[in-house]
Amino acid sequence: MKKLLTFLFALLLMAPMAEVQAQNKALEKALKKEFKEKKKEFKKGGWKIYGTSRSEDVVLLKHFDKLMELDEDGVEIVGIASNFKSKNVGVQMAYNNAVVSYAQRAGGQVKGRVASDISGDGTDAEGEFEHFYAAYEREVEKEIKGELELSFSVIRDKGDGTFELQSFFIASESAATKARIRAYENAMKESQAAQKYAGKISEFIKEGVAGE
Structure with missing residues (x-):
């Protein structure tokens, strides 16, 4: 029972961490897209x-x-x-x-x-x-x-x-x-x-x- 509670507690701690990691990856992906678009914009505009x-x-x-x-x-x-x-x-x-x-x-x-x-x-x-x-x-x-x-x-x-x-x-x-x-x-x-x-x-x- 004690091991089960420890495992469940660990899962509860991991859930918000996983959500934060997912948000960071989404932000990183969006910024990479902006980076590429900005490079194209600068090149096209001279x-x-x-x-x-x-x-x-x-x-x-x-x-x-x-x-x-x-x-x-x-x-x-x-x-x-x-x-x-x-x-x-x-x-x-x-x-x-x-x-x-x-x-x-x-x-x-x-x-x-x-x-x-x-x-x-x-x-x-x-x-x-x-x-x-x-x-x-x-x-x-x-x-x-x-x-x-x-x-x-x-x-x-x-x-x-x-x-x-x-x-x-x-x-x-x-x-x-x-x-x-x-x-x-x-x-x-x-x-x-x-x-x-x-x-x-x-x-x-x-x-x-x-x-x-």
């Missing part, structure tokens, strides 16, 4: 790795390995720069674009939730909330900068003396959430309506920001 002596394969493998390591906590943010001649300027443009794009998505997501869950209940504070959205996006821009880690960049020559650049950043979703909360706390000071519905809006802020 994109080349920029800013490192590492090969494309090594750069992409390190990128996807980092995403797999972070699992669901990993967020990929892409910054785009077009029509520039100075590559240094292009790098800064792509970084700024990533920051602004993330802030706009974060603001748009909260705006959508407020419109459906708060304003949809008959709350008449649209004008005041607009001030909050603008302030929140500005604050997110400030706060998210410290959370973006450049993974790699690709560049292509447009053939007219100008270039295009894409920079791929990785952020921790938990750290990004803290950044959005800090932004919210600062932006909330500018809106009585946001303060009134602080509990609900705080829940919206904590939701992950959807990609484009």
Whole structure:
């Protein structure tokens, strides 16, 4: 009887481990597929790795390995720069674009939730909330900068003396959430309506920001 109980206990411990292993394999398979698709996309579009002596394969493998390591906590943010001649300027443009794009998505997501869950209940504070959205996006821009880690960049020559650049950043979703909360706390000071519905809006802020 004692041996049977030990065996059953071992099975109970193995079951969640097997589930985790299956999930990890599925994630690894999905990332390998993304790796191959990204290589094809870069080759077809004439994109080349920029800013490192590492090969494309090594750069992409390190990128996807980092995403797999972070699992669901990993967020990929892409910054785009077009029509520039100075590559240094292009790098800064792509970084700024990533920051602004993330802030706009974060603001748009909260705006959508407020419109459906708060304003949809008959709350008449649209004008005041607009001030909050603008302030929140500005604050997110400030706060998210410290959370973006450049993974790699690709560049292509447009053939007219100008270039295009894409920079791929990785952020921790938990750290990004803290950044959005800090932004919210600062932006909330500018809106009585946001303060009134602080509990609900705080829940919206904590939701992950959807990609484009």
